[in-house]
Amino acid sequence: MKLDYLILALKNLRHRGIRSWLTLLGIFIGVTAVVALIGLGSGLQAAVGAQFGVSSTQALTVQAGGLNSFGPPGSGAVNKLTRDDVDAISKLGTVEFATPRNLETTKIEYNDIVVFSMAVSVDDAMEKEMYETMDIEARSGTMLLNDALGRIVIGNNLADGTKNGFDKDIATGDNVLVQDKRFRVVGILKKKGSFMLDNIVLMYQDDLDNLFDYGEEVDIIGVKVKSPDLMDRAKKEIEKLLRDRRDVDVGEEDFEVSTPDAILETVNSVLGGVKAFIIIIASISILVGALGIVNTMTTSVLERKKEIGIMKAIGGTNYQIFLQFFFESGMLGLIGGLVGITFGTLISFAGIIGINNFIGSELLPTIDFMLISGALIGSFIVGATAGIIPAMNAAKQNPVEALRG
Amino acid sequence: MISEIWLFKVYGRLIYIGVSRILVMAKKVKGEEIIRLRNVSKHYPMGDSVVKALSHIELKVFAGEFIAIMGPSGSGKSTAMNLVGSLDMPTYGTILLDGGDIAELDESDLAQVRGKKIGFIFQSFNLISNLTVKENVMLPMMFQGTDFEEREEKAEELLKLVELHDRMDHYPGEISGGQMQRVAIARSLANDPEVVLADEPTGNLDTKTGAIVMDFLQKLNKQGKTVIMVTHDPDLAKEYADVIYWLLDGELDKVTKRCGNKFVDVTKRKKKEMKEKK
Numbered sequence: 001m002k003l004d005y006l007i008l009a010l011k012n013l014r015h016r017g018i019r020s021w022l023t024l025l026g027i028f029i030g031v032t033a034v035v036a037l038i039g040l041g042s043g044l045q046a047a048v049g050a051q052f053g054v055s056s057t058q059a060l061t062v063q064a065g066g067l068n069s070f071g072p073p074g075s076g077a078v079n080k081l082t083r084d085d086v087d088a089i090s091k092l093g094t095v096e097f098a099t100p101r102n103l104e105t106t107k108i109e110y111n112d113i114v115v116f117s118m119a120v121s122v123d124d125a126m127e128k129e130m131y132e133t134m135d136i137e138a139r140s141g142t143m144l145l146n147d148a149l150g151r152i153v154i155g156n157n158l159a160d161g162t163k164n165g166f167d168k169d170i171a172t173g174d175n176v177l178v179q180d181k182r183f184r185v186v187g188i189l190k191k192k193g194s195f196m197l198d199n200i201v202l203m204y205q206d207d208l209d210n211l212f213d214y215g216e217e218v219d220i221i222g223v224k225v226k227s228p229d230l231m232d233r234a235k236k237e238i239e240k241l242l243r244d245r246r247d248v249d250v251g252e253e254d255f256e257v258s259t260p261d262a263i264l265e266t267v268n269s270v271l272g273g274v275k276a277f278i279i280i281i282a283s284i285s286i287l288v289g290a291l292g293i294v295n296t297m298t299t300s301v302l303e304r305k306k307e308i309g310i311m312k313a314i315g316g317t318n319y320q321i322f323l324q325f326f327f328e329s330g331m332l333g334l335i336g337g338l339v340g341i342t343f344g345t346l347i348s349f350a351g352i353i354g355i356n357n358f359i360g361s362e363l364l365p366t367i368d369f370m371l372i373s374g375a376l377i378g379s380f381i382v383g384a385t386a387g388i389i390p391a392m393n394a395a396k397q398n399p400v401e402a403l404r405g
Numbered sequence: 406m407i408s409e410i411w412l413f414k415v416y417g418r419l420i421y422i423g424v425s426r427i428l429v430m431a432k433k434v435k436g437e438e439i440i441r442l443r444n445v446s447k448h449y450p451m452g453d454s455v456v457k458a459l460s461h462i463e464l465k466v467f468a469g470e471f472i473a474i475m476g477p478s479g480s481g482k483s484t485a486m487n488l489v490g491s492l493d494m495p496t497y498g499t500i501l502l503d504g505g506d507i508a509e510l511d512e513s514d515l516a517q518v519r520g521k522k523i524g525f526i527f528q529s530f531n532l533i534s535n536l537t538v539k540e541n542v543m544l545p546m547m548f549q550g551t552d553f554e555e556r557e558e559k560a561e562e563l564l565k566l567v568e569l570h571d572r573m574d575h576y577p578g579e580i581s582g583g584q585m586q587r588v589a590i591a592r593s594l595a596n597d598p599e600v601v602l603a604d605e606p607t608g609n610l611d612t613k614t615g616a617i618v619m620d621f622l623q624k625l626n627k628q629g630k631t632v633i634m635v636t637h638d639p640d641l642a643k644e645y646a647d648v649i650y651w652l653l654d655g656e657l658d659k660v661t662k663r664c665g666n667k668f669v670d671v672t673k674r675k676k677k678e679m680k681e682k683k
Binding site: 004312 | 487490492493512513514516517519520521524525527531532533534535536540544545547548549553592595596
């Protein structure tokens with residue numbers, strides 16, 4: 001029998017003016033935000049993860065200073081890592097190999113235009129190992145492998161005329177000026193989806209050393225651990241080793257050993273902040289939406305006072321009239337939620353497709369039925385709760401006064 | 406042989422009594438009292454003063470009657486109709502609906518009883534504009550908990566009765582005033598009530614459509630429905646009603662009853678009043 005009142009409520013909603021529907025914007029925006037956010041969550045995580053270069057489960061990076069210092073990783077540190085540190089780390093039992101890396105922001109000139117980008121050194125003894133830990137390969141040309149000096153490999157975006165700022169594609173075999181010195185491009189990397197890696201310039205250690213004079217200093221040490229199970233142990237061993245070598249105590253480390261987990265954790269905490277922010281906005285929006293429903297239902301009860309009087313005259317009990325308005329309010333919320341879910345899902349689909357295009361991943365947009373039913377029930381509850389007081393007011397009307405209108 | 410006749414007489418009588426009992430339980434027998442107002446007054450507080458809308462009203466409604474409550478505007482007839490229809494509670498006095506005091510029922514129980522026993526027809530039709538003609542007729546049955554199929558069937562039947570079955574799926578805004586009032590008549594009959602209470606049923610209609618509506622009411626009355634009509638129009642009251650309660654300034658001025666083609670005064674006055682009149 002309650003179903004009858006639900007149907008009656010729906011029939012009444014058919015004739016609602018645009019004003020009633022506008023009050024649903026709050027619920028709509030809130031639900032859209034939540035559904036889109038949760039739908040996008042996994043995609044965002046993958047995208048941000050890629051930006052940080054998280055790929056292998058067996059790779060560690062070591063740098064002086066910390067992940068959170070300003071400037072290129074490792075470059076801001078006072079007490080730099082050295083080539084001796086690299087040798088010491090590679091001798092650890094859990095470590096398969098360790099490669100030194102230097103990086104520097106460099107001036108690159110091509111097509112008479114100057115652009116700044118990150119140059120990273122390649123150790124001529126460990127080229128393959130380094131490519132492996134960075135998970136990079138060439139899409140055209142070759143990587144630097146036993147090459148002569150004066151040659152570079154560049155990232156995907158740096159070769160792309162629409163993205164690199166040179167207004168012209170760079171192809172393999174072209175010459176570019178790096179810090180006013182002529183270099184030949186021998187290879188172009190596959191797209192990685194990371195801003196840093198897609199704009200990178202790879203050159204031999206000696207070349208970078210000639211340009212910037214590093215000596216024994218190393219900015220980053222890339223480490224490959226023998227197996228994924230050994231990650232934690234390797235991390236601890238490297239930390240202990242470097243503490244001894246740099247003579248610092250536990251808790252006072254002026255270096256950092258980052259595992260993909262740790263980086264992901266950082267990513268997640270950043271994302272968590274974004275999520276919390278969006279959820280706060282969504283909650284406020286839903287609250288405003290609920291108040292909108294209270295408002296529109298109160299107005300509706302006043303406008304339909306006569307209708308309430310008629311219903312009482314022809315036998316409607318207080319409870320029956322309450323039910324009708326209560327359901328009407330709940331249905332308002334539900335409709336707001338339904339539209340919100342539709343838009344939220346569309347946004348998350350579009351977002352996932354966008355992320356796929358951007359980082360070249362193959363994430364599949366998913367429909368979370370738990371999320372959808374939760375959002376639907378939630379928005380019905382919000383609407384119905386907002387309608388309780390107006391519906392009670394409707395039920396309380398004195399039939400004689402209500403009939404007078 | 407004699408004893409057999411005797412037995413037949415006894416059983417025949419018993420069967421007769423039994424059957425008539427069942428009939429009484431099923432439906433009011435013509436002439437039985439349905440609504441009674443006993444010394445009813447209704448006062449409204451208005452600022453510091455009290456408006457005496459009705460004072461000391463005695464009114465009886467018997468099954469099968471066509472009653473008119475007559476009075477000019479301000480005479481208290483709307484108040485009377487609210488009280489007779491048990492929409493409102495008297496300030497003093499008692500209202501008996503089917504022998505039970507309505508003051509003893511709570512609001513919701515009263516609504517249920519009202520929905521079952523009294524069908525309302527209003528001057529301004531009072532159909533619910535968001536619902537179709539058929540849905541409007543189905544609504545009172547919904548409040549009584551009748552299931553959907555039965556509601557629909559009954560509504561269609563009633564709309565056929567008021568010759569509007571071709572307009573069932575129209576909204577009230579799409580039909581004429583006369584048609585709306587016929588829908589209201591159909592709605593008033595939805596729960597098969599004992600009484601149809603019509604408040605100025607022709608007030609918003611032209612003479613011709615008004616006559617059609619009145620003919621429907623008369624037809625209902627001929628079929629045994631009790632009809633109470635509230636009106637300001639003495640000609641209308643005299644044309645259709647059997648008993649007319651004349652109200653004036655919130656008091657019962659007189660009660661007249663049809664006797665052939667004429668109306669005779671049947672007012673029950675207190676002895677003291679009678680003496681004063683003489």
